[in-house]
Amino acid sequence: SVATPSLAADALPSLNWRLASSFPKNLDTIYGAAETFCNRVKELTEGKFNIRPYAAPELVPFNAVLDAVKDGTVEMGHTASYYYYGKDATFAFDCAVPFGLNSRQQTAWMMHGNGMKLMREFFAEHNVVNFLGGNTGTQMGGWFRKEIKSVDDLKGLKFRVGGFAGKVLAKLGVVPVQVAGGEIYTSLEKGSIDAAEWVGPYDDEKLGFNKVAKVYHYPGWWEGGAQLSFYVGKKEWDKLPKLYQAAIETASLEAHVNMQAKYDARNPSALARLNQSKILLRPFPQPVMEACFKAAQEVFSEEAEINPKFKKIYTDWVAFRQNQTTWFSFAEDTFSRFNSTHKLK
Amino acid sequence: SVATPSLAADALPSLNWRLASSFPKNLDTIYGAAETFCNRVKELTEGKFNIRPYAAPELVPFNAVLDAVKDGTVEMGHTASYYYYGKDATFAFDCAVPFGLNSRQQTAWMMHGNGMKLMREFFAEHNVVNFLGGNTGTQMGGWFRKEIKSVDDLKGLKFRVGGFAGKVLAKLGVVPVQVAGGEIYTSLEKGSIDAAEWVGPYDDEKLGFNKVAKVYHYPGWWEGGAQLSFYVGKKEWDKLPKLYQAAIETASLEAHVNMQAKYDARNPSALARLNQSKILLRPFPQPVMEACFKAAQEVFSEEAEINPKFKKIYTDWVAFRQNQTTWFSFAEDTFSRFNSTHKLK
Known part of the structure; x- marks a missing residue:
C-alpha cells in the first residue's frame, strides 16, 4: 500500500491503558482474545490508544478483574462474568447459565435480543461498561x-x-x-x-x-455457549473520544468472532490426540x-x-431461550445431525 | 463523552466509494450488513472514508456484483459468492456447498483453517480481495x-x-x-x-x-451455513492507507457477527407467525x-x-469438514439436542 498518512500528532490524546485478563498466557486462545482486541484498537488509532493486556495473575487474581475495573485499578478487563456469581447470580447471564443458550443464541440475545441492554443496566451499578469478548462454544463436561x-x-x-x-x-x-x-x-x-x-x-x-x-x-x-466479556471502567469510557469508543466497539466484536473460530479450528485435532491416550x-x-x-x-x-x-433478566432470557431452541430444532439441528453421520470424500 | 478531537483535515484522503449489494432494501437483515459495515468504516475514519451502499439492482443486477468489482465499476460489493458458481464452482467455498459446513465451522475454516488463504488466492485472479460479510446459519429447504x-x-x-x-x-x-x-x-x-x-x-x-x-x-x-462476503477491488485496496484497510478488516467482521445475530433473533417469531397461516x-x-x-x-x-x-480447495475443505462434524457431534450437538426438548420456566 502507499505511504500511510498519519493522524495529526496532537489532535487525539495519547492514552496508555492496562487490561487485566483472567487468563494465563499459555491458554493462548482465550488469553489471545485480549491481544487481538488491543492490537486492533492500537492500529485503528495509529498507536495513540495503547491498551496493554496483562495475563492473570500478573496484576490481579483471575477472579478479581471485576473489582479491579470497578475500583479503577485498571481501565479494562477481559474475563468470564460468571466468576462473579458469588457476588450476584445475575452476572451469569453475561457468560453462561446451566442449560442455557448456545454460542450463537447467546450472541443473538446480547446483540439483538434484550441481553446487552439488560446487562448494561446491571453492570452500570458496578461502574462497568461490558462488551462481547469471545465464546468457547459448548464445553466438555x-x-x-x-x-x-x-x-x-x-x-x-x-x-x-x-x-x-x-x-x-x-x-x-x-x-x-x-x-x-x-x-x-x-x-x-x-x-x-x-x-x-x-x-x-x-x-x-x-x-x-x-x-x-x-x-x-x-x-x-x-456452559453451552460460555461468553467472555471485555469490561471498561464507566468513568474512563465516558471520557473517551468518540473515535476511541468506536474502536473499542468494533475491535471487541472482531475479538469475539475470532476467538471462537480459533477454538473451533483447534479443538478437533486436540480431541483426536487426546483420544490416542486411551x-x-x-x-x-x-x-x-x-x-x-x-x-x-x-x-x-x-x-x-x-x-x-436475577428474576428480571431470567424472565426475558428464558423466553428467548425457548424461542431459540424451538427454531434451532428445525433447520440447524437437523442439518448438523445428518452431517455428523455422513462423511464426504 | 468529551468534545471529540478530529483527524487532521488534510492528513488522510477523503474517499467516496460505492458498494453494490446483491440484495434489496426490504430484506433488511442481509442488506443491512452493508449498512452496518459502511457506517462503522465512516465512524472509524471520522467521515473521511465514505462508502455508500446501493441495494440491488440499483447499480447492477444481484448476480453481477463480482464483475462490477472486478471491472472497477464499483469499488466494493456485498454478495453471496455462490452466485458465481456458473463461472467457476470454486466460488461456492466462499459461501456454501451442499452438505457443507455450518456457520461456525465456515467461519473457523475461513479465519483459522486454510479457507481465507485459499479463497484470497482464488479471488486474486478476479481482482478481488474478499472479506467475511455475514452468515445466515442453516437455511430452510x-x-x-x-x-x-x-x-x-x-x-x-x-x-x-x-x-x-x-x-x-x-x-x-x-x-x-x-x-x-x-x-x-x-x-x-x-x-x-x-x-x-x-x-x-x-x-x-x-x-x-x-x-x-x-x-x-x-x-x-x-446452505448449512451460507456466508456472505464483502468484495474490494484489488487495485483500490492496494492504494488504501493502512488505517482504512484496518477499518475494512474490523468492520467487516463486526457486520459478519451482527448479521447472523439479527437473523437468529428474528427468525423464531417469524416462524411462529408463519405457522399460524396453516x-x-x-x-x-x-x-x-x-x-x-x-x-x-x-x-x-x-x-x-x-x-x-476446485479440487485443490475441496481437498482441504473436506478434511476440515470431517474433523469439524466429528468434534461437533460430542459436546455441541448433544447439548443442542437435549435443550431442544427441555423447556425451562
Missing part, C-alpha cells in the same frame, strides 16, 4: 477419575467446577471445590479432587488432565442429564425468589 | 406446493434454487429454474414453478411465499436426504475431475 454411570455416582464427588454449576450439582450430592487453575492438575493427581473441568480439548490437552483422569464426559451443560469419551447418561436439568430449574426458581435483578 | 414424500416426488419438480444445489438436484430429476428475486412469488402463484427457496422464516415471511405454497421443508442442506412444516424424508447426499458426492467428484482449482 470435564475429566473424571471414575465414569459417571448414574445419578448416585454424583454423591460425594469432589468436583472442581464453577459457581452456578456447583450450586446445581450440590443438590445432587456433588461437593463443588474451588481450586486455582494452576493447581487443578496436582489436585487431580493426588486425588484431593475426583474431577475437574476447564473448557475443551485444545485447552484441556495443554493442562494435561488426561494424564491423571481418564474419563472425559460431555456435554458441559452448564481416554474414555462418554456422554453423561440421560438420567444424569435429566436430574441436573431438574436441579437447575430448582436453583433458578430459588434465586428468582430472593433476587429481583 | 424452501416452499413447495406439494409435500416431498419420496425421491420420486423430485422428478420433474420445477424448483427455483441456486447453482450448486440445482446441479445436485438435477441428478434426481429436478428441473432447476432461475427466477429473479422479485418474480418468485408470481411464478409460484401461477404455477410456472413448483417450489422456491430463499433463506429462512424472517425473509420468507416478507416475500409472502406461504401464501402461495403451503409446505415448508427443512433443512436447506445446500403451513405444513416438514423435514425432507431421510431417503430424500440420503439420495441428495449421494448425488452431491457425485457432483463433487465430477467437478474435481475437470477443475483443478
Whole structure:
C-alpha cells in the first residue's frame, strides 16, 4: 500500500491503558482474545490508544478483574462474568447459565435480543461498561477419575467446577471445590479432587488432565455457549473520544468472532490426540442429564425468589431461550445431525 | 463523552466509494450488513472514508456484483459468492456447498483453517480481495406446493434454487429454474414453478411465499451455513492507507457477527407467525436426504475431475469438514439436542 498518512500528532490524546485478563498466557486462545482486541484498537488509532493486556495473575487474581475495573485499578478487563456469581447470580447471564443458550443464541440475545441492554443496566451499578469478548462454544463436561454411570455416582464427588454449576450439582450430592487453575492438575493427581473441568480439548490437552483422569464426559451443560466479556471502567469510557469508543466497539466484536473460530479450528485435532491416550469419551447418561436439568430449574426458581435483578433478566432470557431452541430444532439441528453421520470424500 | 478531537483535515484522503449489494432494501437483515459495515468504516475514519451502499439492482443486477468489482465499476460489493458458481464452482467455498459446513465451522475454516488463504488466492485472479460479510446459519429447504414424500416426488419438480444445489438436484430429476428475486412469488402463484427457496422464516415471511405454497421443508442442506462476503477491488485496496484497510478488516467482521445475530433473533417469531397461516412444516424424508447426499458426492467428484482449482480447495475443505462434524457431534450437538426438548420456566 502507499505511504500511510498519519493522524495529526496532537489532535487525539495519547492514552496508555492496562487490561487485566483472567487468563494465563499459555491458554493462548482465550488469553489471545485480549491481544487481538488491543492490537486492533492500537492500529485503528495509529498507536495513540495503547491498551496493554496483562495475563492473570500478573496484576490481579483471575477472579478479581471485576473489582479491579470497578475500583479503577485498571481501565479494562477481559474475563468470564460468571466468576462473579458469588457476588450476584445475575452476572451469569453475561457468560453462561446451566442449560442455557448456545454460542450463537447467546450472541443473538446480547446483540439483538434484550441481553446487552439488560446487562448494561446491571453492570452500570458496578461502574462497568461490558462488551462481547469471545465464546468457547459448548464445553466438555470435564475429566473424571471414575465414569459417571448414574445419578448416585454424583454423591460425594469432589468436583472442581464453577459457581452456578456447583450450586446445581450440590443438590445432587456433588461437593463443588474451588481450586486455582494452576493447581487443578496436582489436585487431580493426588486425588484431593475426583474431577475437574476447564473448557475443551485444545485447552484441556495443554493442562494435561488426561494424564491423571481418564474419563472425559460431555456435554458441559452448564456452559453451552460460555461468553467472555471485555469490561471498561464507566468513568474512563465516558471520557473517551468518540473515535476511541468506536474502536473499542468494533475491535471487541472482531475479538469475539475470532476467538471462537480459533477454538473451533483447534479443538478437533486436540480431541483426536487426546483420544490416542486411551481416554474414555462418554456422554453423561440421560438420567444424569435429566436430574441436573431438574436441579437447575430448582436453583433458578430459588434465586428468582430472593433476587429481583436475577428474576428480571431470567424472565426475558428464558423466553428467548425457548424461542431459540424451538427454531434451532428445525433447520440447524437437523442439518448438523445428518452431517455428523455422513462423511464426504 | 468529551468534545471529540478530529483527524487532521488534510492528513488522510477523503474517499467516496460505492458498494453494490446483491440484495434489496426490504430484506433488511442481509442488506443491512452493508449498512452496518459502511457506517462503522465512516465512524472509524471520522467521515473521511465514505462508502455508500446501493441495494440491488440499483447499480447492477444481484448476480453481477463480482464483475462490477472486478471491472472497477464499483469499488466494493456485498454478495453471496455462490452466485458465481456458473463461472467457476470454486466460488461456492466462499459461501456454501451442499452438505457443507455450518456457520461456525465456515467461519473457523475461513479465519483459522486454510479457507481465507485459499479463497484470497482464488479471488486474486478476479481482482478481488474478499472479506467475511455475514452468515445466515442453516437455511430452510424452501416452499413447495406439494409435500416431498419420496425421491420420486423430485422428478420433474420445477424448483427455483441456486447453482450448486440445482446441479445436485438435477441428478434426481429436478428441473432447476432461475427466477429473479422479485418474480418468485408470481411464478409460484401461477404455477410456472413448483417450489422456491430463499433463506429462512424472517425473509420468507416478507416475500409472502406461504401464501402461495403451503409446505415448508427443512433443512436447506445446500446452505448449512451460507456466508456472505464483502468484495474490494484489488487495485483500490492496494492504494488504501493502512488505517482504512484496518477499518475494512474490523468492520467487516463486526457486520459478519451482527448479521447472523439479527437473523437468529428474528427468525423464531417469524416462524411462529408463519405457522399460524396453516403451513405444513416438514423435514425432507431421510431417503430424500440420503439420495441428495449421494448425488452431491457425485457432483463433487465430477467437478474435481475437470477443475483443478476446485479440487485443490475441496481437498482441504473436506478434511476440515470431517474433523469439524466429528468434534461437533460430542459436546455441541448433544447439548443442542437435549435443550431442544427441555423447556425451562
